[in-house]
Amino acid sequence: MDELRISPEGFQELLEKMTVAMTDAIRFMDTGPTRFIDSLEDGPEAVEAARRLASKLQEEDVPETGRDMADILDLVCNVAARSGKNDSAAGFCAYVPTGGLLQSAAAELLCSCLNRATARFLSNPGLVQLESNVIRWMGKIVGYDPGRSFGSFASGGSMANFIGVLASRRRYLSEEQILEGVVLATSQTHTCIVKGLVMAGIPQSAMRLVPCDAKLRMDATALEASIVKERKAGRKPFLVVASAGTTNTGAVDDLRAVSVVCQRHDVWLHVDAVYGAAFNLTERGRDALDGLEEADSIAIDLHKSFFLPQATGLTMVKERAHLKRAFSVETDLPFLPGMCEDEDNFLELSMQLTRPCYGLRLWFPLQLCGLSKWRQALDERLDWTAEFAHELRQMESLGVRLATEPSLSILTFCYDSPPGQAGKSASLDDSADTASSASKEHIQHMCKLNENLLLFINQRDNIYLSGTTLPDGRFVIRVCILYIRLTKERLMRGLVDIRDGVQELTT
Numbered sequence: 001m002d003e004l005r006i007s008p009e010g011f012q013e014l015l016e017k018m019t020v021a022m023t024d025a026i027r028f029m030d031t032g033p034t035r036f037i038d039s040l041e042d043g044p045e046a047v048e049a050a051r052r053l054a055s056k057l058q059e060e061d062v063p064e065t066g067r068d069m070a071d072i073l074d075l076v077c078n079v080a081a082r083s084g085k086n087d088s089a090a091g092f093c094a095y096v097p098t099g100g101l102l103q104s105a106a107a108e109l110l111c112s113c114l115n116r117a118t119a120r121f122l123s124n125p126g127l128v129q130l131e132s133n134v135i136r137w138m139g140k141i142v143g144y145d146p147g148r149s150f151g152s153f154a155s156g157g158s159m160a161n162f163i164g165v166l167a168s169r170r171r172y173l174s175e176e177q178i179l180e181g182v183v184l185a186t187s188q189t190h191t192c193i194v195k196g197l198v199m200a201g202i203p204q205s206a207m208r209l210v211p212c213d214a215k216l217r218m219d220a221t222a223l224e225a226s227i228v229k230e231r232k233a234g235r236k237p238f239l240v241v242a243s244a245g246t247t248n249t250g251a252v253d254d255l256r257a258v259s260v261v262c263q264r265h266d267v268w269l270h271v272d273a274v275y276g277a278a279f280n281l282t283e284r285g286r287d288a289l290d291g292l293e294e295a296d297s298i299a300i301d302l303h304k305s306f307f308l309p310q311a312t313g314l315t316m317v318k319e320r321a322h323l324k325r326a327f328s329v330e331t332d333l334p335f336l337p338g339m340c341e342d343e344d345n346f347l348e349l350s351m352q353l354t355r356p357c358y359g360l361r362l363w364f365p366l367q368l369c370g371l372s373k374w375r376q377a378l379d380e381r382l383d384w385t386a387e388f389a390h391e392l393r394q395m396e397s398l399g400v401r402l403a404t405e406p407s408l409s410i411l412t413f414c415y416d417s418p419p420g421q422a423g424k425s426a427s428l429d430d431s432a433d434t435a436s437s438a439s440k441e442h443i444q445h446m447c448k449l450n451e452n453l454l455l456f457i458n459q460r461d462n463i464y465l466s467g468t469t470l471p472d473g474r475f476v477i478r479v480c481i482l483y484i485r486l487t488k489e490r491l492m493r494g495l496v497d498i499r500d501g502v503q504e505l506t507t
């Protein structure tokens with residue numbers, strides 16, 4: 001097994017050993033903890049533990065000779081992978097959990113094993129066609145005309161957003177106009193958009209923040225006013241970035257209203273639907289995402305709500321020509337003659353030349369399970385989210401309340417003074433600006449209490465949650481009900497932890 005050119009039988013033997021280790025790792029997802037001892041939020045001791053582990057694994061010298069496979073697998077699965085937060089544990093409801101669909105992991109292995117280049121149609125028309133199928137299906141799912149739209153796979157949501165930004169910049173700004181360009185987004189827009197701007201050669205100072213409404217959605221009237229103001233000042237607003245599910249609270253912008261403004265003023269609309277796009281498969285999701293199909297480009301993370309393993313994103317562009325223009329350059333590759341112009345040549349639609357068949361990661365599980373399973377899983381998660389919110393509302397007498405209503409499958413909540421006691425001190429409704437110093441102290445106390453509540457819940461190890469700070473400065477606890485290995489039973493155990501935590505911390 002230590003020869004580079006391994007025989008088919010040798011590979012089979014290797015896979016059998018791998019399968020045992022991987023099966024154990026999969027079992028551990030359902031039975032293992034949501035966090036390990038060196039998880040970041042556990043304070044300075046945890047940081048020290050994390051450093052100790054990392055130094056134990058540090059290797060100065062490249063291994064000159066091979067070693068036993070069992071030892072290697074043990075090191076990866078039982079030492080290295082068992083540190084920090086366990087984001088493949090079934091109870092993981094923090095941030096936006098990634099999917100880790102095992103059928104897709106198997107497809108990745110198959111794809112690496114086949115190791116066929118798919119940059120050009122003529123290199124491998126068969127695998128290219130399978131990927132093209134997936135891209136056209138995704139076009140249908142987001143409401144695009146599959147005959148006009150097309151997409152490009154990327155390493156995740158950040159890169160998928162970057163491609164949308166690049167496409168807009170090459171559609172609307174000549175190189176001479178780059179410094180005049182203005183981009184409109186909100187305070188809730190993911191930071192990867194700013195990175196994307198910079199990568200597309202647009203200075204960070206081009207970003208303008210449009211105010212949000214009370215539900216943290218872009219205010220479409222304010223957006224229109226900003227576009228008009230910037231144009232009057234001689235600048236070129238060329239891109240609006242709306243969100244179909246913000247990371248913070250899951251807020252979905254009013255995509256219909258925003259798209260009307262963009263069309264009226266001839267501005268590119270890019271929607272960061274990295275988290276939200278898959279919900280378009282469900283009726284409730286389609287209501288929430290109404291207008292998505294009007295976007296010029298849409299960033300999607302297949303590793304979030306489509307449940308794939310990490311590092312699969314996709315940018316869909318309404319007009320294929322705009323995607324092609326994003327990457328067009330005036331040089332030929334003399335060593336790659338005979339491009340079939342009418343076919344799908346992915347090298348013209350992305351930064352990558354040598355690439356695997358990314359599409360197989362979704363094509364394979366879709367063939368095995370059928371799209372209805374995704375619809376079902378997403379609907380189920382929407383149901384659980386509604387039920388979780390309902391149960392939290394039942395805890396109002398304890399002082400628990402929703403800080404933001406569920407949006408798709410994300411909600412935030414916090415502990416606040418129970419009804420009747422709110423009068424003696426400030427409530428979390430007082431904004432940080434208007435609060436008196438006594439109430440500011442109270443707010444700080446509440447933030448600390450909620451941080452401790454989060455720790456309490458996570459230490460119980462049924463569900464693992466994260467926190468966030470709302471624009472008014474309040475710390476709230478976030479729940480993202482998405483992970484494919486999450487069960488309702490486990491989620492509902494988390495509600496007991498919340499109730500116990502509040503009782504323990506406030507009595």
Ligand SMILES: Cc1ncc(COP(=O)(O)O)c(C=O)c1O
Nearest residue numbers: 096156157158190246247274275
């Ligand atoms: C709304 C949103 N946009 C962009 C990103 C970045 O995506 P990725 O982490 O796949 O690069 C995230 C990640 O959580 C996100 O939630």
